[in-house]
Every structure is written in C-alpha cells, then in structure tokens.
Amino acid sequence: SQQGEEDPQALSIQEGENATMNCSYKTSINNLQWYRQNSGRGLVHLILIRSNEREKHSGRLRVTLDTSKKSSSLLITASRAADTASYFCATPSSNTGKLIFGQGTTLQVKP
Amino acid sequence: ETGVTQSPTHLIKTRGQQVTLRCSSQSGHNTVSWYQQALGQGPQFIFQYYREEENGRGNFPPRFSGLQFPNYSSELNVNALELDDSALYLCASSLGERGYYNEQFFGPGTRLTVL
Secondary structure, three states, X not given: OOOOXXXXXXXXXXXXXXXXXXXXXXXXXXXEEEEEEOOOOOEEEEEEEEOOOOEEXXXXXXXXXXXXXXXXXXXXXXXXXXXXXXXXXXXXXXXXXXXXXXXXXXXXXXX | OOOOEEEOOEEEXXXXXXXXXXXXXXXXXXXXXXXXXXXOOOOEEEEEEEOOEEEEEOOXXXXXXXXXXXXXXEEEEEOOOOHHXXXXXXXXXXXXXXXXXXXXXXXXXXXEEEO
C-alpha cells in the first residue's frame, strides 16, 4: 500500500521556472524523505525532514512539512534541464524497517 | 567512500526459473533493504537485513528470499519466477538497526525481465 501520494503526477515547466511538488501521507511519521530518480535508475536521496521541523533547505531545494495536514512539499527553484526526473516522497514505517514510497511526480524541465 | 553497487545491471529470465541478484553496501553500512519497482510505480519494500538477520518484511511471498553476509553485502533470490516479477530491483544501504530513520543510499538497480 502507498503511504505517500504525490501531486501532481506529472509537471512540465521551462528552464528557470520553479517547480513545486506535494506529498500527502496517512499516518504519523518520524521523518519524511524526498528522493530523485533519473530514467528508471537508482534513487538519489535529496533531503530528510524530521517531524519536529517545519522547513529545510538544501541548495535550490526547499522542503516544508505540515504534520497537522500530513503533507509536505518540495520546491525546486530556478530549475534546470538536469532536474528532469521523477521525484518521490517516502516515509518510514514505525515497525517494519521499510520506507513507504508514493507513486512519484515526473518533472520535465524544457530548455 | 564506496557507493552501493548491484549486479547484474540487466537480466532476462523465463517463467519458472530462479534468479539471484547481488548488492554491495556502502562502506560502513550494516543495514540493507531491497525494493521492487514496477514501471511507473514507486518502490515497494521487499525486506530488510541488519547484521545478517531479517529485520522486516513487506507483502511479498516466500519465494522472495534474501541473505546478508558478514561483510554486509546481500543477495535477493526469487524462485519460480512469474511474469509480474518483471521490475527494477533496488538495493539500499543505511546505518543502524532502525536504518529507516536515516537516509538510505540506493544502488543503480537490476532490471529483471521475465518472459
């Protein structure tokens, strides 16, 4: 079963624009993680935000977490063609050692 | 620092056969997790190993089994392959028993096709 649900499923923007992806989850969490995947390859960890944090930055990435709404957003500023990828949010299960992923947002950045 | 590696990159099998996929953890990591990713879907957790013991299992049948070795490398074995087993298999390593509370480092994956 999917814990996280990303929105939108697909996003197409021009280089230089900002991209915002949203993630909703169902149960209480210890942290929420965002990953990027290029063309069906391995996932690259982008950022981890803990349940007691509201906002976190890493370079051009900004992640927010609203535990009252069980939602998170990933903002990529000044996007580049190299940002074209699928982006997944993932939350850890409290008792089985697994990360539960959403279905992802496919981002296309046009040069 | 050595990243997570997986072998082989691609594999084609026929229904009913058995397959073994391999993973080498990132240096210093003692927890390995395996995920199955069908086309257009997010990764689904198969199981996790910590210090050679299974430490959690997802909703996969017993024909999916694994091993972790003393050097923390790992194998995923799938018996009696079915067409629906065609997917990208991802290995991820992390540090600590509750590795899921920390970031996981993924390998490039093995693309399995079952004909």
